[in-house]
Amino acid sequence: MMNPRHTTPKNRFGAAAAVSSPATKTSTPRSLIRPAGSKLGPSLLAKRSLLNTSCSDSLPGSPAQPPAAKSISARIAAATSLGAKSKSSTMLNSCYTPSSLHKAPAASSRSACKESGTPSNLLKRARAREDLLNARTPECFTRLSRLSLESTPSSDDKMRASTGVLNESHRSTKEKDTTQGEISNLTVAIRIRPLSPKECVDSVANIVRVNGNELSVYAGPTADNLAGVESRFTYDHVLWSCNAEEKAYVDQAGVYNCLVHPLLDRAFEGYNTCLFAYGQTGSGKSYSMMGIDLDENYDDGPNPEAGIIPRFCQELFARIDALKGRVHAEVEVSYFEIYNEKIYDLLSVTSAHGGVGLVGTPGNNVKKPTLKIREHPVLGPYVVDLSTHPVDSHTALRNWLAVGNSQRATAATGMNDKSSRSHSIFSVMLNLAEVVSSSGSDTDTDGTGDGPAKKTTTVKQTKRSKISLVDLAGSERVHNTCASGARLREGVSINKSLMTLGKVITALADPKRNHHSYIPYRDSALTWLLRGLPAAGDEAPAEHSSSSSSSSRSSLHSSLMLSEVMRWPRLRMYAPSGRFFCSLQNGHESFDDLPLALDAVLPM
Numbered sequence: 074m075m076n077p078r079h080t081t082p083k084n085r086f087g088a089a090a091a092v093s094s095p096a097t098k099t100s101t102p103r104s105l106i107r108p109a110g111s112k113l114g115p116s117l118l119a120k121r122s123l124l125n126t127s128c129s130d131s132l133p134g135s136p137a138q139p140p141a142a143k144s145i146s147a148r149i150a151a152a153t154s155l156g157a158k159s160k161s162s163t164m165l166n167s168c169y170t171p172s173s174l175h176k177a178p179a180a181s182s183r184s185a186c187k188e189s190g191t192p193s194n195l196l197k198r199a200r201a202r203e204d205l206l207n208a209r210t211p212e213c214f215t216r217l218s219r220l221s222l223e224s225t226p227s228s229d230d231k232m233r234a235s236t237g238v239l240n241e242s243h244r245s246t247k248e249k250d251t252t253q254g255e256i257s258n259l260t261v262a263i264r265i266r267p268l269s270p271k272e273c274v275d276s277v278a279n280i281v282r283v284n285g286n287e288l289s290v291y292a293g294p295t296a297d298n299l300a301g302v303e304s305r306f307t308y309d310h311v312l313w314s315c316n317a318e319e320k321a322y323v324d325q326a327g328v329y330n331c332l333v334h335p336l337l338d339r340a341f342e343g344y345n346t347c348l349f350a351y352g353q354t355g356s357g358k359s360y361s362m363m364g365i366d367l368d369e370n371y372d373d374g375p376n377p378e379a380g381i382i383p384r385f386c387q388e389l390f391a392r393i394d395a396l397k398g399r400v401h402a403e404v405e406v407s408y409f410e411i412y413n414e415k416i417y418d419l420l421s422v423t424s425a426h427g428g429v430g431l432v433g434t435p436g437n438n439v440k441k442p443t444l445k446i447r448e449h450p451v452l453g454p455y456v457v458d459l460s461t462h463p464v465d466s467h468t469a470l471r472n473w474l475a476v477g478n479s480q481r482a483t484a485a486t487g488m489n490d491k492s493s494r495s496h497s498i499f500s501v502m503l504n505l506a507e508v509v510s511s512s513g514s515d516t517d518t519d520g521t522g523d524g525p526a527k528k529t530t531t532v533k534q535t536k537r538s539k540i541s542l543v544d545l546a547g548s549e550r551v552h553n554t555c556a557s558g559a560r561l562r563e564g565v566s567i568n569k570s571l572m573t574l575g576k577v578i579t580a581l582a583d584p585k586r587n588h589h590s591y592i593p594y595r596d597s598a599l600t601w602l603l604r605g606l607p608a609a610g611d612e613a614p615a616e617h618s619s620s621s622s623s624s625s626r627s628s629l630h631s632s633l634m635l636s637e638v639m640r641w642p643r644l645r646m647y648a649p650s651g652r653f654f655c656s657l658q659n660g661h662e663s664f665d666d667l668p669l670a671l672d673a674v675l676p677m
């Protein structure tokens with residue numbers, strides 16, 4: 074039984090959710106601005122040093138002990154040295170990349186890949202779609218090569234028989250899926266962070282118990298239920314990160330391995346993937362996504378406290394290196410934030426006045442140009458003029474990440490010393506090209522009547538995918554954050570967009586939903602962009618072959634994807650309202666847990 078005086082640390086449930094286009098030139102921002110992800114301001118660090126003791130209760134049988142003094146000390150040490158090692162931003166002007174391209178996926182590919190019918194029909198429809206795109210595609214889309222269907226239908230068939238590396242990886246996963254039974258496109262995990270020093274001082278109780286992938290929350294006795302109320306939730310993964318000395322403890326590497334490895338597998342198969350962190354302010358989203366990143370020499374391996382994004386950058390290039398010689402890979406990066414419903418390019422090198430040089434955060438008096446969202450009739454919503462930067466190494470990617478992080482809008486609030494005041498979307502576009510040979514026989518192709526002719530074709534097979542890693546701003550109660558002025562306006566905007574997110578998810582989850590149902594995507598910039606591709610049922614990976622050009626099903630727009638929850642394979646989400654999303658995934662009709670799940674989704 075818990076002490077009723079104890080308050081419920083609702084904001085300890087951290088969460089996350091998650092995708093590509095081709096590169097031409099490669100450049101590296103030479104300077105590193107600031108290692109990503111430190112969330113510990115000096116004052117909090119000082120408090121932490123004083124509060125190096127455990128003070129919360131935990132339920133019997135639960136691994137939910139308060140964090141060990143040792144582990145907190147280690148974090149303090151790590152964060153302190155992070156501050157000392159921060160670099161200045163002075164070299165950023167020199168990292169201007171003239172080849173910052175605004176690109177879109179090859180538009181016709183995703184429509185072509187889901188066309189059905191005879192090969193000639195397919196060809197006709199693809200050409201018609203191509204014409205449509207030519208007529209209506211904004212300039213930024215046309216800079217990409219389009220799918221060219223120059224190969225004959227018969228060679229198309231043969232291509233399917235080719236045994237390239239890209240095909241192999243796809244096949245193996247399909248087989249794996251079949252043997253494992255149900256193919257799910259969504260994974261939901263919940264992570265429980267240790268009590269913060271402030272929560273320890275406030276005698277906040279630990280009311281969470283974990284048993285496998287089940288989480289129970291004991292809400293304490295109420296006026297009409299003196300025995301207390303216990304709620305249970307089942308997620309794909311429950312990640313217990315409260316006390317490093319417990320067996321159940323999952324550290325940053327554990328979180329990464331559990332959630333991001335499988336995503337990368339899918340990205341290399343040509344699927345767009347997305348992971349996003351969702352949760353109340355101070356619940357540990359940015360810690361999970363970015364972590365405390367001390368790496369200066371990126372090639373030395375990730376720091377133990379590094380989060381999902383730095384680890385992802387490293388593994389991406391490790392995998393590309395492993396494919397060298399067989400597959401040619403091109404990588405591009407984009408990074409933007411949605412702050413007060415306005416979109417800012419975090420990697421932009423031009424200011425609102427047209428000058429060149431890295432632009433500042435909305436709070437630092439440097440006027441930043443805002444970007445517009447437009448909706449392409451075929452490709453859906455996208456950010457106009459969002460810069461993308463080709464990268465050819467892990468170091469180059471990390472440097473851009475550091476540039477973007479230095480631009481993000483963060484501020485101290487009553488609940489978090491370094492609270493993200495914006496939703497950030499870090500996207501990597503991966504373009505894999507492999508030259509494969511396919512051989513087969515055509516029936517009397519030469520018309521001589523000599524029987525089947527043997528033919529070998531060399532084709533370039535490409536896969537494009539986009540990986541989006543999203544760190545949402547946290548919902549907040551105004552009286553807890555003590556916000557006023559600009560902070561209050563930010564909070565209102567954050568809450569509003571998260572509320573729209575909740576409404577959109579609710580509308581998508583409605584079992585009575587049909588094509589005419591209204592989904593309020595446009596009520597916030599976040600959900601509008603998350604809407605993703607308009608082509609429902611597009612489930613094939615972006616794998617196409619052509620003798621002359623590449624193709625893609627990936628989206629330019631920031632891609633994540635509420636709508637894709639319902640229709641895309643392998644969408645992975647890491648969010649606290651897991652049960653709710655799991656219900657979506659399994660098509661359940663009852664949403665018993667919806668109110669509690671939405672408590673996390675909606676502003677309180």
Ligand SMILES: Nc1ncnc2c1ncn2[C@@H]1O[C@H](COP(=O)(O)OP(=O)(O)OP(=O)(O)O)[C@@H](O)[C@H]1O
Pocket residue numbers: 087112113148265266267269314352353354355356357358359360361489491492493494545546547548
């Ligand atoms: N698993 C964890 N282990 C140790 N410390 C953690 C963990 N998760 C979060 N923290 C700490 O909790 C504090 C708040 O975390 P964080 O800034 O990541 O929250 P957030 O959800 O991103 O908040 P906001 O929405 O306001 O940006 C930070 O000091 C962070 O270092």
